[in-house]
Amino acid sequence: xxxxxxxxxxxxxxxxxxxxxxxxxxxxxxxxxxxxxxxxxxxxxxxxxxxxxxxxxxxxxxxxxxxxxxxxxxxxxxxxxxxxxxxxxxxxxxxxxxxxxxxxxxxxxxxxxxxxxxxxxxxxxxxxxxxxxxxxxxxxxxxxxxxxxxxxxxxxxxxxxxxxxxxxxxxxxxxxxxxxxxxxxxxxxxxxxxxxxxxxxxxxxxxxxxxxxx
Amino acid sequence: xxxxxxxxxxxxxxxxxxxxxxxxxxxxxxxxxxxxxxxxxxxxxxxxxxxxxxxxxxxxxxxxxxxxxxxxxxxxxxxxxxxxxxxxxxxxxxxxxxxxxxxxxxxxxxxxxxxxxxxxxxxxxxxxxxxxxxxxxxxxxxxxxxxxxxxxxxxxxxxxxxxxxxxxxxxxxxxxxxxxxxxxxxxxxxxxxxxxxxxxxxxxxxxxxxxxxxxxxxxxxxxxxxxxxxxxxxxxxxxxxxxxxxxxxxxxxxxxxxxxxxxxxxxxxxxxxxxxxxxxxxxxxxxxxxxxxxxxxxxxxxxxxxxxxxxxxxxxxxxxxxxxxxxxxxxxxx
Numbered sequence: 001x002x003x004x005x006x007x008x009x010x011x012x013x014x015x016x017x018x019x020x021x022x023x024x025x026x027x028x029x030x031x032x033x034x035x036x037x038x039x040x041x042x043x044x045x046x047x048x049x050x051x052x053x054x055x056x057x058x059x060x061x062x063x064x065x066x067x068x069x070x071x072x073x074x075x076x077x078x079x080x081x082x083x084x085x086x087x088x089x090x091x092x093x094x095x096x097x098x099x100x101x102x103x104x105x106x107x108x109x110x111x112x113x114x115x116x117x118x119x120x121x122x123x124x125x126x127x128x129x130x131x132x133x134x135x136x137x138x139x140x141x142x143x144x145x146x147x148x149x150x151x152x153x154x155x156x157x158x159x160x161x162x163x164x165x166x167x168x169x170x171x172x173x174x175x176x177x178x179x180x181x182x183x184x185x186x187x188x189x190x191x192x193x194x195x196x197x198x199x200x201x202x203x204x205x206x207x208x209x210x211x212x213x214x
Numbered sequence: 215x216x217x218x219x220x221x222x223x224x225x226x227x228x229x230x231x232x233x234x235x236x237x238x239x240x241x242x243x244x245x246x247x248x249x250x251x252x253x254x255x256x257x258x259x260x261x262x263x264x265x266x267x268x269x270x271x272x273x274x275x276x277x278x279x280x281x282x283x284x285x286x287x288x289x290x291x292x293x294x295x296x297x298x299x300x301x302x303x304x305x306x307x308x309x310x311x312x313x314x315x316x317x318x319x320x321x322x323x324x325x326x327x328x329x330x331x332x333x334x335x336x337x338x339x340x341x342x343x344x345x346x347x348x349x350x351x352x353x354x355x356x357x358x359x360x361x362x363x364x365x366x367x368x369x370x371x372x373x374x375x376x377x378x379x380x381x382x383x384x385x386x387x388x389x390x391x392x393x394x395x396x397x398x399x400x401x402x403x404x405x406x407x408x409x410x411x412x413x414x415x416x417x418x419x420x421x422x423x424x425x426x427x428x429x430x431x432x433x434x435x436x437x438x439x440x441x442x443x444x445x446x447x448x449x450x451x452x453x454x455x456x457x458x459x460x461x462x463x464x465x466x467x468x469x470x471x472x473x474x475x476x477x478x479x480x481x482x483x484x485x486x487x488x489x490x491x492x493x494x495x496x497x498x499x500x501x502x503x504x505x506x507x508x509x510x511x512x513x514x515x516x517x518x519x520x521x522x523x524x525x526x527x528x529x530x531x532x533x534x535x536x537x538x539x540x541x542x543x544x545x546x547x548x
Contacts, residue, residue, distance in 0.1 A: 128270070128312070128313075129312070131311065131312040131315070131316050134465055134466075134467065135465070136464040136465050140464055141417065141432075141433075141464060143427040143428070143432045144430075144432075145428070147427070147428070148427065149425055149427045149432040149433065150425075150427070152416050153432075180416055181412075181413065181416065181463065181466070182466075183416075183463065183464070183465060183466070186465040186466050187465045190465075
């Protein structure tokens with residue numbers, strides 16, 4: 001009961017802050033009995049948790065979001081926590097959660113404590129890539145602002161560095177392989193561990209897309 | 215033959231190509247360092263070495279560097295920085311990848327050192343400036359910046375800077391687009407559609423319309439009103455096949471077969487796009503005067519195949535000697 005009240009309270013605050021038109025769906029705030037509430041790890045606002053490695057979900061294209069849930073369900077994407085949750089979600093749950101998170105603003109980035117040289121190297125890779133080793137810039141596919149291109153290319157700007165590193169490493173080793181046309185595998189295979197860390201740290205410094213940026 | 219040997223000796227003697235002031239038009243370049251011929255009877259290609267343009271961090275911090283940077287910005291984001299001259303949804307960097315640096319993607323450093331040159335397309339000697347004006351007229355479906363405009367100055371300055379240290383008048387490896395050998399099977403629309411759906415649609419949209427994010431094209435339209443027009447080099451099937459084979463999809467360049475590249479290039483260039491600004495009279499008349507090339511322009515794929523077969527037979531009879539070709543642009547595109 002306490003947690004219900006606290007979730008409801010959070011939801012109201014978020015609604016007021018983002019002037020969202022609709023209340024968050026129950027799958028996000030309460031779960032459905034079998035599936036844990038999305039918000040318990042990712043927050044109602046989809047900001048995730050960098051320490052725990054829970055990704056930012058805000059602004060993900062709904063089709064991308066729904067595909068990830070479907071892939072967890074089908075076993076084409078694997079995660080010890082997400083797989084059982086996705087299996088307990090209905091198609092409607094996935095759809096309403098996707099709609100909710102796609103409309104949340106990207107969280108504000110905190111001040112970075114990372115070496116500026118690392119950030120600079122990551123920025124260069126994100127903007128210019130390294131075409132000589134078949135590495136296109138991140139922003140060629142994820143949009144110049146890194147906020148993704150619906151339906152297939154997710155927002156990467158403002159993502160927690162821990163999560164970006166884990167995913168790029170997973171593409172590279174093949175542990176994650178649900179990318180369309182092996183596009184991410186092709187890129188990650190040509191990235192060194194230093195490249196991966198640099199680009200992840202840079203992307204994490206990118207702030208929200210507030211009104212002032214539009 | 216004597217010329218090959220002479221050129222090779224010149225390369226050997228001088229340890230490089232600089233200093234050879236008289237050269238035959240180099241044969242198709244290979245991405246290898248110059249090698250001495252094994253024997254006089256087996257002429258090895260005296261290819262210039264791979265050229266590397268200066269790094270962006272080397273742009274000087276002065277007035278000249280500011281102009282280089284403006285040129286780069288226009289090139290990367292033409293929609294914003296040269297808006298008045300653009301009539302579609304394209305940016306220069308859509309076809310010249312890595313902001314004009316990438317080999318086999320019509321790199322600017324290779325183009326810069328080949329002008330002025332006589333071009334079949336314009337039937338005149340074009341300077342790099344008039345060449346760039348052509349890009350705006352056709353690929354950008356817009357209007358040409360004046361020769362003394364700031365945009366033109368910036369673009370030429372960017373070209374010049376990228377070509378720093380490159381030999382003049384030499385066709386460098388990676389110039390233009392890859393020449394992809396004619397595939398075994400005549401390019402086919404149905405196969406091309408399959409290649410498109412499996413490889414291209416995710417970025418360029420199910421109908422080749424491109425994909426926008428937040429009001430701007432994140433992926434360029436391949437046909438339709440916001441794409442390049444019927445006068446642009448990329449409307450040629452051979453040119454598009456070369457670009458696609460070397461560069462598409464991003465990160466997976468070189469993975470499509472020659473056959474797939476030709477098939478999908480034909481499919482892409484069978485769609486409607488903005489009119490050729492040189493249109494005069496009728497499609498047939500415009501085609502006869504301006505489109506003596508590997509493109510559909512009102513022809514069916516079968517008609518194009520027949521035309522190309524006739525042309526190939528005729529070309530076998532009359533091939534100009536290399537020395538007669540000095541000053542002719544090697545670029546068949548645009």
